[in-house]
Amino acid sequence: GCGTTSENRGGGTQQQGAPANCKGPAGKYVIGMSQANVAEPYRQRMDDDIRAAARGVPQFEVRFADAQQDNARQVSDVDNFMTQQIDLLIISPNEAKPLTAVVKKAYDKAIPVLVLDRKVEGDAYTGWIGADNVEIGRQAGKYVAEQLLPNGGKIAEIRGLAGSTPAKERGDGFRESIRGRNIEIVVSQDGDWLREKGQEKADAILKSNPDISVIYAHNDPMAEGAYLAARAAGKQDTLKFIGIDGLPIPSGGLKAVEAGRLSATLIYPTAGREAVESAKKILVDCQQIPKTQTLQTQLITKANATEVYARANGG
Amino acid sequence: MTKQMQETTDFVAVRRPSVLSMVFQFQSLFGLVAVFVAAIVFSPSRNGDLVFLSSGNLFNVVRAVSEIGIIAVGMTFVILIGGIDLSVGALLGLAAVGSAVLLVENDFGLVPAVSIVLLVGLVFGLLQGVASAVFKIQAFIVTLAGLQIARGLARIWSGGQGVAIAYGDGPGEAPMTFSLLGERTFNGLVPIPALIFIVIAVAAILFLRGTAFSRHVYAIGGNEKAARLSGVPVTRVKIIVFGICGLLTALAGIIHAGQLNQGSPNDGIGYELDAIAAVVIGGTSLAGGRGSVLGTVAGALLLGVLNNILSLNGVNNDIQLLIKGFVIVVVAGLQQLRPAA
């Protein structure tokens, strides 16, 4: 992640588990990281960020579980972590409600819990770190309205997996900020977060709606897929593409913006590094952490893509 | 997948059920035992106790496989008649969504809501049975279509988003009883879904041994024409079998909703392969006519134990995939080691 952190210190920060678990710098700690679905590049990067950051904390050993996009499996993963008596749980939940109970169970066993990206309900966790998808959607809409289509126009939307919260929030935020701007979403199709689905949907969209001028995709892989479809139709230069994630990896959105395939992307910070920092505070430094850490997004255009990429990779 | 007929003609030639044949009849349990033993050997230990063998952990395993297990029981019937049901994952999603919507949004009582959902599953299964048995469309296609239809219905019924279940007596709240599905009994030890799974499995094992209907199921899978010529009501039995699978899947969907306190249209994606895998690893032939629910239960538990021990050891996810693949082949290969044909 590379966003600036706005720490919301107002939240309830009473962490009953912290003192019990904190054995200071002399301790050894096993951290369980329950990932919703590493098949998504964004989440793989989250794991990688955690792995990289944890390498800097010699006291930490991190174990990773992958729920493969299945709530029930993720519940089992957390159960198994509890059986292993981990010292701290990091979880990026597949969905909020179904994971709430098991997260609470861990929390009630005095295991500190850091929730990343998507939330769980209630406040039975130690801290949440993530970004605001509605806000990201809003910024994407603002960029389209102000930069790409100041005079209005028609656009297409390629959405994330139906039923997932980011898909809904990125759609809602976007609509919010283009309201009254004479911009019309003429077609909206599900791309399930996948590059090839983005390509396939865009193929048809370009045929049925040749008058659109922007494709807004809920993540970068789908935006890249749409770009490929447009290129095949010879329309790559007349159309503009925008995505979300901005992963600082070779196949990620930063590179795509740098190469000019996408006009813009919005950073969706993984919170991996921040999670390890928080874990260190709790376990090694015996400090408290804020209940909520909202990571800021950042608009990436050709102007800043190269620099952000370099910075994210320690350049 | 060779044809049934050929396979069985060079089958074990035993005059009467000898001890050896008894052992091999339950060969599907071999794999489970082997994996179980391996799990004990590789179990991390704490304070001298094996973590894997702690009762809490074992019940976790059973709980984790209970939904797939219940579906796999229904799938066993379908596969025994030589069919297959790809719709179960989506139907589970539909049932989970249905439970949540009926309980929370429509404020139905527990019994009406559960009954309606079970009925939906039953009818869905029966309809697939009709398409396959009466219109003679390959079960694979029928249920592939069923998968899409069930998923579409689940999306529409839920409005596309997961429907959260809150408990209480007020409007928009589900009765507390429903939350039991996520609970454990006997001193917080035994998860209710595990109990339900065990009950269903035992009932199905008895049913498949002791009823005339079960002979008809095996006969249809073994030689459909012979079954028909013997007066077995082939069409009816097939339809009922798909109905049973739909019904059990709906039950699993209800449990899913209860365990996760939500019904989401994306629930159950990919469960069909897991359920079929449990059945097939349990020794049931995809060609129909041979297999058992006991095997299926063993298959489901085997997969559960495997997942569990790999997690307990914190094995890297990528390596886990490799290990699982190899173990599955080896276990299946061991099952072939029956007295040579």
Place this chain on the structure above:
Amino acid sequence: MTKQMQETTDFVAVRRPSVLSMVFQFQSLFGLVAVFVAAIVFSPSRNGDLVFLSSGNLFNVVRAVSEIGIIAVGMTFVILIGGIDLSVGALLGLAAVGSAVLLVENDFGLVPAVSIVLLVGLVFGLLQGVASAVFKIQAFIVTLAGLQIARGLARIWSGGQGVAIAYGDGPGEAPMTFSLLGERTFNGLVPIPALIFIVIAVAAILFLRGTAFSRHVYAIGGNEKAARLSGVPVTRVKIIVFGICGLLTALAGIIHAGQLNQGSPNDGIGYELDAIAAVVIGGTSLAGGRGSVLGTVAGALLLGVLNNILSLNGVNNDIQLLIKGFVIVVVAGLQQLRPAA
């Protein structure tokens, strides 16, 4: 999956002469024609032209189905011998990753990289063939394990993230020729993957009609024991068939990487069901011994046209699922309307 022992007249491993039977031999094309006609009827039009029928759009359809189509051709062979291959999606991912890593990270030339990847696919398929034919483990289990192993290998090989492919002559860049896979030829009209698909399909159709090997394939699916007693080298043919499927899947994986300019370990998730669906909708029996590549091609195109026309009309995604489900059942049902035996 009914056993059509007595009454089957529709399939013969060789052409049949009468006009009526010709029509019905190609019945799998019926569904395609029906869906095609429906697509024309429901096509949105622009400037008086039907969008669906514009050559650009039609080629889009072929391009979109080309990967699944190529895999489905290989899958047809496997299903004809009564097997199944669940590993194809994962193997496609492995091949895509392999292409990207070899070209970009290891700076291999085009020919070595492509050859190695094809070899990997071939060997992977052959090994699965050995497990299934020599060790007599059900193909379903073998390839389910293969799925996990291939996915695990792909994750390890790629380091878990998609490997981006940049083109150029410098180090870390893939040769420009490889980018052709994402291009179109003949005035930017015909996508290269579509061309490859058509070539593979035609070759396979000819191959499956005229060769001794194909007779062996059909015979094994029709009655493995009879085939063996007739001198068919059953084990060898089975192994080769799995090898062919692996090889074609690797080819599809290379195309995938070329089209998407990246190889990701998650590529191809769920493709196995799509490929099997194309085969089965194309009229090939999962029991083996009956079917054709022509049917498979029709099946793949049918699914592609269906997806395309629904997207062209911007049909709501949930409703799309329902429509797809119904169309698939109806098409399959129509195929049953053959002259009574």
Place this chain on the structure above:
Amino acid sequence: MPLVELVRIGKSYGGVRACHDVDFTVHSGEVHALLGENGAGKSTLMRVLCGDVTDHSGEITVAGHAVRFHSPADAQKAGIAMIHQELDLVPGLSVAENIFLGREPRTRLRTLDRRAMTRETRDLLRRTGIDLDPRRMVGELRTGEQQLVSIAKALSLDAKVLIMDEPTSALSSAEVDRMFTAIAELRRGGTAIVYISHRMDEIGRIADRATVLRNGSVVAQFDARDMTADQAAEAMIGRPVRTMFTAHHTDEAGEKLLEVNDLVVPRSRPGRRDPAGISLTVRRGEIVGLAGLLGSGRTELLETLFGAGRRWTGQMFVNGRPVRPRNPRHAIRLGLVYVPEDRRISGLCLDHSVLANTVLSIVDRIARLGVVPRRSEVGQTRKIVRELGVKLATVYSAVATLSGGNQQKVVFGRMLLTEPDLLLLDEPTRGVDVGAKAEIYQLLGKAAQRGIGVLLASSELAELVGVCDRVIVLRGGRTVAELTTAHAGEADLLAASMGEVVPL
């Protein structure tokens, strides 16, 4: 009044008229033989009567009442049961379960009454003199044993009309005798029996009346007791038949084609009687028979020689060279071919065309650059089909649509196309009509004259005596006698098979 009356029954398959305006009656307590060459329509007519074929024309009356059956279950309710020509048993169920399939006894709790099922089956088997464990899986049984199960099942149905479609085609004379005793008993109890068989000697022994079908129509009716085999054969075929057995006897024995010494298939499964210490020779131009009772090891021996059996010890020479067929393909390359005893399970791809089935063994031989030349495969198929007189619509018809006997000829034709040195035949004329049998015997004779050797396992003693030069008798997997047909007859073979000491 006849018990059953079929009036103007018609049934066509596509262009093929299987039955055409057939009138047929059955009276209580009679055994009515139904005769006709392969494909004459016998099975089809009876499948109409037992409710299996429902889209037929014409009327059926049972005890004076017009009926219309929609399923086999309907017909069974009306007291009509049938043993089908192609054994229709479920391999994965036990003997008892098969016998009671569709009418399982239940306990008071409506559960399956296994105990009653096993007990009643054991009774039934004892009464019919069949030595089988009711709990054995039917899939483990050999063809003959399965046939016995089918018969027992039919006998247990308490039918008023029992149709038996070639019930004894895989049985040897000892078992046939026992079946006939059971049939006689049924007849005394008033059961009507329709009996279909191509074994003419059986007809004379048990039938009261005989009806002959040709091309789907009735062509003759006889009082079976004073009908001669020649009369019947002539009615079936429409012209006089030449003597069945072209008494072929080689005097000067050719060089040794096959020599087997001390062949032992080690016993590795309980309940098996495997070949043990078998030695035999087949010379060029010789037809050697294998006789034995059900389960004497004939099939196992042939399979072993063909490389399709299990591991064995001993020596085997083909053309003087020591060989050890690894698998059927290898055996075929050595010049051996094998016609298996159960064509449906081991012989044919039923869904596939006659063409595809016939050329299966030679496709890779006639292929050029892997491609099978159409002209040559169609030509070869047409030639052999004509030679064997296979009755079919076209060579593109699915084998499943052929009558049983014609299916057998297709398997036979496939093997002949490989131009073998040695034919291993397991009941090659099972279900083949008299005319075709004569043709097959002639073919064997001609083959032998060309220097081909034949090893022929058969349960029909007349066939063995009529066709073979020598007959080797197996019992319990061992050679118990070797008889020269010039000096020994059916009675000697039977005696040897039953274990009576006959000088070798």
